[in-house]
Structures are given as structure tokens and as C-alpha cells.
Amino acid sequence: MRQINQFTITDAVKDSFKTEEGSRFKFLLEGFITHLHDYTREVNMTHQEWMGILNFLYDCGKISTPERHEFILLSDVLGFSALVDMLNTRGGATEGSNLGPFYLDDAPILELGADLARGRDGTSLLVHGIVRDSLGNPLPGAIVDTWQADGTGTYPIQEQASGQDKFDLRGKMTANEKGEYYYTTVLPKPYTVPYDGPVGDLLRAGNRHAWRAAHLHYIVRAPGMRAITTELFFENTEYIDNDAVFGVRKSLIAKLEPVKKNEEFAFALETRPDAKCRFDFVLAPEG
């Protein structure tokens, strides 16, 4: 290793790891080293820049807590999370999108037709659709797990100190025998990702905003099918074309329509909505 120089160092580092031949770990690690070294050579990095990157990562760790994962936020604003979602979307299935930081896997059961809003201020919205497989067959018994911000752009889980229930504005419902799901809720508003830390500094340095387009979160599961984690957005709403975490996809934008005065619905609803949107989820087989 005495003959090491700026070109031979990459292989020297890779060879120093005695990883299992043909393993995924070896593939991931060697690719990372190769790209990291190539980048460093390409930009001709200075010591000051190198230490700037390391201190930035140190600050991301320092501000992180069990409730705040600054590295996930960093991944989100760099489009890394969105890229992984895209690479893991199965052909024919609903496109994946950000899980975000507020998912709880023990959300309450929600009956079909129930109102998640429970009197909250804002536009009452009917969300309905069918859960199908990629051949168009309905998937009765599919579980639609949803969570969202309120009509001010806040998740109840963020407001527990002021007495809000963390399980509000979230629930799991079971699609009926036709694969249908339907419920009413409050139309969510846009919100900002946390920008009081190093990732916020990065956004400001790049003249970027921290706003997310208004969205509803979903995880949809059915036996034998690959679960999807995704988000639903609304046509003609703010930040739909410049979401801070690159979560919006054309196929995930639903049309918001006003409910007509005497409009009747094919299913029973606890609350009469002001607006409605339809979105069908499509799941691909497991494996």
C-alpha cells in the first residue's frame, strides 16, 4: 500500500474490507466507496469543504431525537427518499411516496363511512375509491390505513402538549366486498418540514422553501399483495409543483370536486361533505 496515490486509493480501501464475495453488502459498500472517491476527485475537494460536510452531518446527528430524525429529513429534501420509493414501486401498482415522520402502526379502527374530522374546522371532504389488483379485480378486506394533518396543516400528534389526541385524524378501515373504501375527513392544509436545524440551513443556502403540498398519507395492505406506502395530493393546490420533499407524482393527484346541494351518495356517511375526491389503490402481488 506504499505506492498509494489519489487514483489507487479507491481499490486499496475496497480491498481492505474482507466482505463476502457476491454479497449485497459488498456490492453496496464498494459502490459507495467508488462514488464517494469519484465525487471527491471530481470536485477537487478542499480541507475546508471536507470538514464542512462532516460538521453538517455531525449537526444532523446532534439535533436528532427519537421524535426527530434529521437524516430522514435530509434524505427527503435531497430526493433520496423519493428515488428509493420510485425504485421500489412495482409495475402496475399505485406509485409509492413518502412515509413521513408521523406514522403510528396502532391507529384506531375506522368504520367505513365514518368521519375522521369529528367537528374540526375546515372543508369536510369525502374520500372514496376501490382497492384493486393490477388486473382490475377488487380486493375485499384490504386494509386502508390513513393519517393526515388538519385544516391548519398540523398533525394532532404534534399538539399533544395542548391536549390533542395523537390518534386523531388517523385510522384503519377495511374495504367492503366490492373492494370499496369511503370516509369523510377534513381537507388538510400544506405544512413546512422542520427548518430550524441543519437541513433548514441547507434549504436556505439553496434558496428553497420548506413547504409540502397538502396530502393524505396511506399504507394499503391486502393478503398476498405487496403493501404500498403512498400519499394522495389534490389538483390545483399550493406547492403541488414544488413539494419540498419531491413526494408528488402525477398519478397521485386527485381532483377535488364540490358536493352538489342535493347530491346523493351510494354509501352511508356519518357527515355530509362539502367536497369529494376519488382515488383507487392498485396493489401488485407479493414477491
Ligand SMILES: [Fe+2]
Ligand atoms: Fe405528511
